[in-house]
Amino acid sequence: MKAAVIQNGAVRVAEVQDPVPATGQALVRTHSCGMCASEQHFLHSGQNVIDLSRRFGGPYAGLDFSRPFVPGHEYVGEVIDYGPGSQRTVKPGRRVVSLPVMRQQGAHAVIGFSHDCPGGWGELMLLDEATLIEVPSELDDDMAAMTEPLAVGLEHARRGRPSRDDIPLVVGCGAIGLGVIAGLKLMGIGPIIAADFHTDRREMAIRMGADIAVDPRELSPYAPLPDLGNRRANLIYENVGLPGLLPEIIAACAFETRIVMGGYCMEQEQFYVFAAQNKRLTIHFAGGEEGQDMELALRSIADGRIDVCPWIGERIGLSGVSDAVSRMSGPLAPIRTVIDPRTF
Incomplete structure (x- = not known):
């Protein structure tokens, strides 16, 4: 698959291996993914984040900064298939958001900050089927991608x-x-x-x-x-x-x-x-969000109680990611730029 990857503090578009779902994992095609300041942090001080995780405990300890990884934890995507023996909680063809965490067989990884769980800056992702939340059919992709932030x-x-x-x-x-x-x-x-x-x-x-x-x-x-x-x-x-x-x-x-x-x-x-x-x-x-927060966020966006439309600025393909990352900070930057990794 094609993806924008981070490696040694630089962003580039690359061809990476398609992820293969195991039991309890869904294979999902990304439709839209927001760009977060945490990804920009990794460009400038990623090794420091990794070192701090290894010293004090943290979800980034397993990353090797010299190897490419696919970021993106603010995503919405379409379920394609499941690994063998999965419960298949959401029908293929339906769109989902989820907690950006993979908890399977005792492992714990943050999706988008893992070599094994690529994020939404790529065409395909692996998501934990236990945390999938189906997106209402009438909700726009970019609006749904604002669920996690x-x-x-x-x-x-x-x-x-x-x-x-x-x-x-x-x-x-x-x-x-x-x-x-x-x-x-x-x-x-x-x-x-x-x-x-x-x-x-x-x-x-x-x-x-x-x-x-x-x-x-x-x-x-x-x-x-x-x-x-x-x-x-x-x-x-x-x-x-x-x-x-x-x-x-x-x-x-x-x-x-x-x-x-x-x-x-x-x-x-x-x-x-x-x-x-x-x-x-x-x-x-405070830490990261929990399942109840994801459910409330999606419901509130879908029913109009919280209007996140003003957050969304530019919509780009993979070729625009590197430039967009460099323009993320500053008062004139949009709250969120969104990536459609299906386009270049």
Whole structure:
């Protein structure tokens, strides 16, 4: 099959071996796949991610950075066949999304970050049939591909255990932050404060359900806000992943604030435990989405409760992947570029 692969920090289009499904695995033809910042991280610091996984435990420990792998974990595809002895949970010809995790025979791999489980940047994938979710026939491919990135934000939102008495602050309005805002709105939590340096991202946050969008260069989002009757956020979602942000939040936030760390920082952080203790802070480190988040994300997209259409920018074939990766970061980049690996 044809695929865009990452090898030694570079992207190229290659012919790779077609995957063969084993028991409990579905063979799926990719229709659409979003491009995530995690793939861009691998271009610049992939070996560091692998080394950290090997040192501290993590799903990327099995990757060999010198060997090609097919990324892509935000996908929708059509079931073609199953491995022998499978339960065949979704009929061939139907479209599916799934958790990007393969759990079979004691193995655990992240689809798109594995030499054995190619992702959606290729024509064919192997998916765990136990996690398949059938996509409604009327839902557009690109919209369905937004299920996984939205599900991450929904997971982070619920990890904060928000209540109607909370005033949440979402720091960073990329895909994860926007998903957090959508999840909070879905739960009836508000008012919601969003903070981002970039005008377009603040405007997108309002479209997703934020009530106030703050430029941190002009007004501290952690301080009492005049538009909220000088009330302060007491539940903060960090979705940036840059070193130094956690100690900044600890120093500036209110007493008994709850902090949910969703940003993916791969550098060491230093902060004063003294400050966190004196304020009686709770810090939760959020992980990836679970099955319930994928189900809710797909239902919410399909029934129109969450509109992810503004997230989707350019649609490209395999030949456009390398250039698109180089343009992923920055305030003018779309929330998601989507790949159709059936086209070149």
